[in-house]
Amino acid sequence: DVKVTQSSRYLVKRTGEKVFLECVQDMDHENMFWYRQDPGLGLRLIYFSYDVKMKEKGDIxxxxxxxxxxKERFSLILESASTNQTSMYLCASSLRSYNSPLHFGNGTRLTVT
Amino acid sequence: QKEVEQDPGPLSVPEGAIVSLNCTYSNSAFQYFMWYRQYSRKGPELLMYTYSSGNKEDGRFTAQVDKSSKYISLFIRDSQPSDSATYLCAMSDMGRGSTLGRLYFGRGTQLTVWP
Structure with missing residues (x-):
């Protein structure tokens, strides 16, 4: 079965810290994505990658x-965490195809204090 | 204006009701339409997938696409408390190059089915 694993379920960091969120998929998917999900705003795409060492900016x-x-690992880095980055972060992966569904991890709830 | 609009609800219905969830979109290049279901404290999971206009049925769920109106729907018949979740619509175009495989999501509709 398809599996996308996010390294942490909950994370609490201080303002200004450098934060690493890790994601691993076991499906040999080319595409990987990082989203944040906030109440009322839905899923917003931060970055995605279509190949090793390749990346594209998303909407935020x-x-x-x-x-x-x-290929199996995609990391999201918050260079200097701020309180407005408190959110649920979701990683996803898919085949590099226009009709391929995304497979999501269960998310990392990040709180920045 | 977002490319995909979805009423966030919340929507609360009694068990056994027919539920209608809807999304509108502005990009006529969208060809593939998906519905995801997200339970609390979980990631979204693919529920249904359709291509272009028409209907697709899977058990109690029916997905409908009207490309002329840029409108998609998900119907849930005989709704159950286990259907309580957030439902997100998503769509993709025939993207080329680096954006191939990118999906565009609605904000999600929170549904509660009470017994």
Missing amino acids: PEGYSVSREK
Whole structure:
């Protein structure tokens, strides 16, 4: 069965800290995505990657960066965490096809204090 | 204006009711339409998938696409308390290059089915 694993379920960090969110998929998918989900705003795409070392900005990339050194792993980096980055972060993966569904992890609830 | 609009609800119905969830979109290039279901504290899971206009049925669920009106619907018959979740519509175009495979999501509709 398809599996997308996010390293942490809950995370509490302080303002200004550098934060790493890790995501691993076991399906040999080319595409990987990072979203944040906030009440009333839905899913918003931060960054995505269509191949190793390749990345594309989504709709809200400011304050974030990503890294994809291996096909199965996609990391989201908050260079200097701020309170407005408190959110649910969801990782997803898919085949590189226009009709391929996304497979999501169960999310990381990040709180920045 | 977002490319995909979806009423966030919340929607609360009694068990056994017929539920109608809807999305509208503005990009006529969208060809593939999906519905995801998200239970509390879980990631979204694919529920149904349709291509272009028409209906698709899967058990108690029916997905409908009207491309001329840029409108998609999900109907749930004989709704059950276990259907209580957030439902997100998503769509994709025949993207090329780096955006191939990107989905565009609605905000999600929160549904509660009470016994």
